[in-house]
Amino acid sequence: MKRTKAASKKEENEENQKEVEMALLALRRINMYRKMEKELYFNEIKEIVQHHKEHHNLTQLSYQSAWQVLIEGFCIDKSLEEVIVNELHFSSEAAREILELLKCIDWKRKEEENGRREVQMIKKWLNMIYEFFRSFTLRNEELAELMRSLIQLSRAAKGNNLVISNQCFSLLGSAAEKRNVKIDDLLKxxxxxxxxxEMKQSTLKDDIIQECLNLFYAILRRLKKEEEDEIEEAKRQIVKMELHEKMEEEGYEDAIAGFHKIIL
Structure with missing residues (x-):
């Protein structure tokens, strides 16, 4: 509780800022997602994220920790989706943070010199994006921006970090499977x-080929499902009208009036 209150402080002096950052790192590591504790921490973390978006007062690591608390907390409490998606704008923030971290990495240098810390932070953002695609159902216009950042990352990591490159394509495939991700967003x-x-490359690894094919299969399944849904909806409308006409013929006017909203 003490650390949670520390995290809500907004003074800009160095001592209080360290308290905020330590509190966020601690909150990320402890299991605090029970219903009672959510009421204690959630509003403070939300305010911290909002404040950072305006003043950029946190380190990248602390800001990432705040988001981890929110995204992992969402898996337990579905009521947080509206706040995370449309109020705090996770898609845009994750995209921006990935691209900022990417600027700090020199892939041509040795691993211990090329921004190892930033590489690890990028991997954590990718894990959060996985949870986001897996759990969230709301549509928003920022998903195309998030996917563009994944494409830039995959291109930058290509030939240097196969784990990250593969994970980016895997996430794009996951996005393609989600009904809340429009096919237009994939195009944009x-x-x-x-x-x-990627598939034109003669040296392409089998696992990357599989991830690329998965994306195309997901899009084809989506298109087929949407076509089937349109056909099914047309069939349902025909059945409803036939039922309505039959009830009229049989003289069930009262029933028609009672179920008017259902059968039309």
Whole structure:
């Protein structure tokens, strides 16, 4: 509780800022997602994220920790989705943070010199994005921006960090499977072009080929399902009208009036 209150302080002096950062790191590591404790910490963490977006007062690691608390907490409490998606704008923030971290990495240098800390932070953002795609159902216009950042990351990591590159394509495939991700978003983000470019490479690894194919299969399944849904909806409307006409013929006017909203 004491650490949670420390995290809510907004003074800009160095001592209080260290308290905030230590509190966020501690909150990330402890299991505090029971219903009673959510009421104690959630509003403070939300305010910290909002304050950082305006003043950029946190380190990248602390800001990431705040988001980890919120994203992992969402898996327990679905009521947080509206806040995380549309109020705090996770998609845009994750995209921006990934690109900022990417600027600090020199892939040509030795691993211990090329921004190892930033690489690890990027991996944590990718894990959060996985949870985001897996659990969230709301549509928003920022998903294309998030997918564009994954494409930029995959291109930068190509030939240097296969784990990250593969994970980016895996996440794009996961996004393609989600009904809340519009196929138009996949087109706008350049995901399909990126996959086609990747598949042209003669040295492409089998696992990356599989991730690329998964994305195309997901899109084809989506298109087929949407077509089937349209057909099914047309069939349902026909059945409803036939039922309505039959009830009229049989003289069930009262029933028609009672169920008017259902059968029309």
């Amino acid at each position: 983000s350049g995901a399909i072009i990126a996959v086609l470019e």
